[in-house]
Amino acid sequence: VSGNGDIIRLSREEDENMLHAAVVNLGALGIITKVTLDIEKTFEVRQDVFQNLPLESLKENFDAILSGGYSVSLFTDWQDDLISQVWVKRKVDDQIEELGNDYFGAIAAERNLHPITELSSENCTEQMGVPGPWYDRLPHFKMGFTPSSGEELQSEFFVPKENALAAILTLEKRREEIYPQLMITEIRTIAADNLWMSPCYQQDCVAIHFTWKQNPKEVGELITMIEMELEPFEYRPHWGKLFSISPSLLASRYEKLPEFIALCKKLDPEGKFKNDYLNLNIYS
Structure with a gap:
């Protein structure tokens, strides 16, 4: 209307x-x-989770790690030169193979996990390679259950895929500032589209998502710092989450x-x- x-x-x-x-x-x-x-024909997905991916392995195998499934998410708190968890979601078909206990140096989880490891996995969709319908595996959290921590601030920045590893390593250098206000960061790939005002307009992207503690002043300062660090990588912010980029710079990113x-x-x-x-x- x-x-x-x-x-x-x-x-x-x-x-x-x-x-x-x-x-x-x-x-x-x-x-x-x-x-x-x-719509497309329904399909089943299995979800395998791995822990403690060495940062060096991410540097050496970035594309292979993130293209290892129908959907792959990295979760990190930016500490200990590790990616805390790797969630690999794959369509179940006749050609699917077991990933084993090692995924580029990350070790297979022995139980269902929450992206924030210390929280209960009760709200999360089934893992451990158990097949299930797409709508109950592609989301991280079960329908009707609280997603993430439930009490949080969020920001997310989309960078062109070719700039993503450099952007991640740049933020890694600021980890000691990020960590105290952070619950978890998720890193995932998103295919290009043709939607005019989409952050992925005509470019494959890697999204770097931050789930923050509810401290608006401190988080606001961190978001400004992160945007400054990401500036050389031509990022676009998520429209529905927190950002502070100037309107003129934002406009320059949307042709x-x-x-x-x-x-x-x-x-x-x-x-x-x-x-x-x-x-x-x-x-x-």
Whole structure:
């Protein structure tokens, strides 16, 4: 529903470019009332978790480690030159092989784990290689259960895949500052898309996610520091999490922003959907 109250239907068949413009719209284009999804045939996934991946192994095998499954997540607290956990999620088919007890130097877990190792794994989806439906393995946490720690602040930064290892090693140097306010960091790959305002617009990315303790002042200072460290790597922040990048620098990272703003003005000419967040980060 547009700012004028018109009902607008967007589809690939009618205007794929318009659809790409609107999928990540930050609430600026209107109110979404219905969504039609493409689906694929259901499949099963197994989830294997490994502990204590040496940082040196990550340096030497970065692409291989992160491409070892349908979805791979690294969890780290930036301590002891180790990646705390590696979660490897793989489609179950006739060709799937056992990964064994060693994954590039990380050792297979002997029980289900929470990404924050000291917390109970009760809320987490089944691990230990037990097959299950995709919807009960691809998420880290069970439906109906509290995700992560539940009481937290979050920030996430997307860097082009070719810059990712250098970005991670740069942040590793600031680990003693990061650690006191951190619950856990997750590192994962995300494929490129064609959505205008997506952080992964036309570039494969590695996302570096931070789950923070609820200390806004200290965390805010750390986010500013992290953004400064990531500046040479052309990062884009997650729109729905904490960031402090200037609007002008943010705008420079989104080549389709001028066209997106023009579309906003077309569908919401009176600015009914504007708010402080959009005024600062989009319209300014």
